[in-house]
Amino acid sequence: MTDLNGKTAIVTGSTSGIGLGLARGFASAGANVVLNGFGDAAEIEAARRELDALGAGRVIYDGADMTKPDQIEAMVNSAVAEFGAVDIVVNNAGVQTVSPIEEFPKDRWDMIIDINMNSAFHVVRAAVPGMKARGWGRILNIASAHGLVASPFKSAYVTAKHGVVGLTKTVALEVAENGITCNAICPGYVLTPLVEKQIPDTAKARGMTEDEVKRDVLLAAQWTKKFVTVEQLAGVALFLCSDVAENITGVALPVDGGWTAA
Known part of the structure; x- marks a missing residue:
């Protein structure tokens, strides 16, 4: 198992679903974890306490709104103030709307692009300087099989996830000589x-x-x-944060049961 004692990970959109599963994996590996997302305050606190008891690190919660760049930057700065560094960022926050293009609500398009794609840019932009200064970092963007192929009625989601894959490749090249990797995980359903x-x-x-x-x-x-299970995705994420994966960067890795192989 990957040992992340002493490392700090921010996982966006981690109060439920894939993000919570990823956060559980990082906490179990000994990392400090910053949970982020919306939901019932009591349920979030219960999840935070559960994860906090799993490993050597501490787990805190930050309710930064992923549509607000200033709140995203403040979340990264707060994590640095609390733990001394942000070593790992997992851009997982996502929302979805299913609709034919001619009926697609304009406000939902904007929200999906902001949360699913733009937030990843803002988190990475805020975290990279500290990673460069320490000569180590892991950036994981949770894209989707829809970052590699399309499906009808999901124009905003497919657009955003393709953008996340492009961002992943570009950032990987920019930080390749700084001990930082940047990869996308592309889950199926x-x-x-x-x-x-x-x-x-x-x-x-x-x-x-x-x-x-x-x-x-x-x-x-x-x-x-x-x-696909959240436990499988957590295992892949931990592998990409390990030392043996230091030369894996700029990859959009499908975890999709063969979906994008056909």
Whole structure:
């Protein structure tokens, strides 16, 4: 298991779903972890306490709004003040809307681009100077199979995730000689609250039942016919933060049951 004792990780969008699973993995590996996201305050505190007890590091919560660049910068600065450094950033925050392009709500387009793509830029921009000064850093951008291929009715999400992959490659080249790696993890479908919420919308848009959406849409392209798990994604993330992965950078790594291989 990767040992991250003494390291500090910020995981955006980590109060539920994939992000919480990733944060649990980092906490178990001994890292200090900054949780971030929205939700019920009592539930977030319960999750923070649970993760705090898993390893040698401490777990804190920062409610920075990922649509607000000043709050994002303040979150990074606060983590540095609390722990002395930010060594790992995991840009995971995401939202989704499923709609035909001609009906796509303009405000949802802006929100999806801000949260899914622009926030990653702002987190990286704020964290890289400290990583360069210490000569070590790991940047993980949670993209998607939709960062590599498209699906109908998800124009904003697909656009944002393709942008995240492009950002990953560019940053990787810029920081390659500074002991910093930057990679994207591209999951297939994980049965998270985000995915479960889009099933009824997809069913309506395609004129299908919800069970048909799961079988014939979500898992249709995943040749394993299995949903990806958050534990599997956490394992991949920890590997990319390990010393043996120091020459893996600029990669968009599919974890998608063979979806993008076909």
